[in-house]
Amino acid sequence: MKAVTVSKTGAETHLVLADHTEPDAAPDEAIVAVRAFSLNNGEVRGALHEGTDGNRPGWDLSGVVQTAPEESGFRPGDRVVGLVWSGGWAERVAVPTSRLAKIPGDVSFEVASTLPVAGLTAAVALQKKAIGPGSRVLVTAATGGVGIYAIQLAAAAGAHVTAFARDGSNAEFLRSLGANDIAVGVEAGEKGGPYDLILEGVGGSLLGDALMWLASRGVCVLFGDASEDTLTTFDARRFRLQSGGAYGGTVLYGFFLLEELTRPDGAADGSAILADLARRLSDGSLRPVIGKTAPWATIDATARELLKREFAGKAVLTVGG
Known part of the structure; x- marks a missing residue:
């Protein structure tokens, strides 16, 4: 499968699509076929300025469940939005069900993908x-x-x-x-x-x-x-x-979001909060602002435009046809 990858040649760093092995799901993870993902300033800056060759960035994603644990409440075909700490910009991703939520039918994959980190x-x-x-x-x-x-x-x-x-x-x-x-x-x-x-x-x-x-x-x-x-x-x-x-x-x-969502006390329930935000998008009480939508093949150029603040709001890239 394809995934966005850091490519370093000498002093130059770029984000490219490269071949990688399929993800394996842990007992608490679902495999999601990604339809869209959004970019965040911090991860883009880290990938282009600090990333090492072969790294796979990506936090926000939305798509369709392919497989899920039986007791998770998710089923193949469910439309979902999710958060991972790396590797989310790929055709398929293993996502912990604790950071996964279903999205209403009237919320597009592009819009849903803006929720995880920012929302x-x-x-x-x-x-x-x-x-x-x-x-x-x-x-x-x-x-x-x-x-x-x-x-x-x-x-x-x-x-x-x-x-x-x-x-x-x-x-x-x-x-x-x-x-x-x-x-x-x-x-x-x-x-x-x-x-x-x-x-x-x-x-x-x-x-x-x-x-x-x-x-x-x-x-x-x-x-x-x-x-x-x-x-x-x-x-x-x-x-x-x-x-x-x-x-x-x-x-x-x-x-720091990772710390907030992994506390032993479970004070911040990522799945529940994502589901609430998705419902707000559906009923119109929350609206996204997407400054640019483009195919994921444009990842390198779009990431650089984001860092230059060439548009307000989120950059969203679509995966596949």
């Missing part, structure tokens, strides 16, 4: 602080896959949502997702606070600023570092004591 990250990160009417939520990296779903889910919970943007060109788009305010730049971001919950996907200096915008008992969830800025500095006193009578309880939470 799960947004949904689980929003659980780190109870929010509802009256809560103030800030979402950075707002036009990325996680940000797009986080804005919608926070708005659906009744929170007042501020989307942090590099410029005002996407303001109308972000408002259409449910953002109440658009903060363009650090000054505007601070003015919109203090925030009960911040979902921060940029890192670097913006993270340092955001830590000082938290309300008392506020939580900042760091889910990404899109800026690739490795230096974060902040005013520790303002993070701890804030100003104007808001004192303490503030938290910086380092978010």
Whole structure:
């Protein structure tokens, strides 16, 4: 079968389709014939900048079950969406049933494939602080896959949502997702606070600023570092004591999806959350934003376009005819 593979020739790294052996399913895994997959900034960056020759990247996928454990609730022919930690960009993939969910018939494979990393990250990160009417939520990296779903889910919970943007060109788009305010730049971001919950996907200096915008008992969830800025500095006193009578309880939470979904306490049920997100897509309460759809043979070019931010939202590649 074919699978997307890292190919290194000298200093050059490319993503190509190459032949690989068929997957073997563990007792808790289903074999899925992949119909579509979506790209995430982190995995693309890792594959092109850090991947070794022969590596098989890929996290998000959707497709049709070929085989599944008898007691899993899945049957051959089921349309599903799933998450793996590597090798998902292939014709067939073994997927743990704990990270697999059925998708309604009116949700396309292309749309479903946008859910696993972006949707799960947004949904689980929003659980780190109870929010509802009256809560103030800030979402950075707002036009990325996680940000797009986080804005919608926070708005659906009744929170007042501020989307942090590099410029005002996407303001109308972000408002259409449910953002109440658009903060363009650090000054505007601070003015919109203090925030009960911040979902921060940029890192670097913006993270340092955001830590000082938290309300008392506020939580900042760091889910990404899109800026690739490795230096974060902040005013520790303002993070701890804030100003104007808001004192303490503030938290910086380092978010990593694999850790969240493999905790012994099973607090984050990947399959159940994916199923809920798929239902929201079906009933229209959640909408995907797909910036590009293309055949998977274009993987190398599409991955580079994603890193250059040549489109907003997700890149989706289709497998087969």
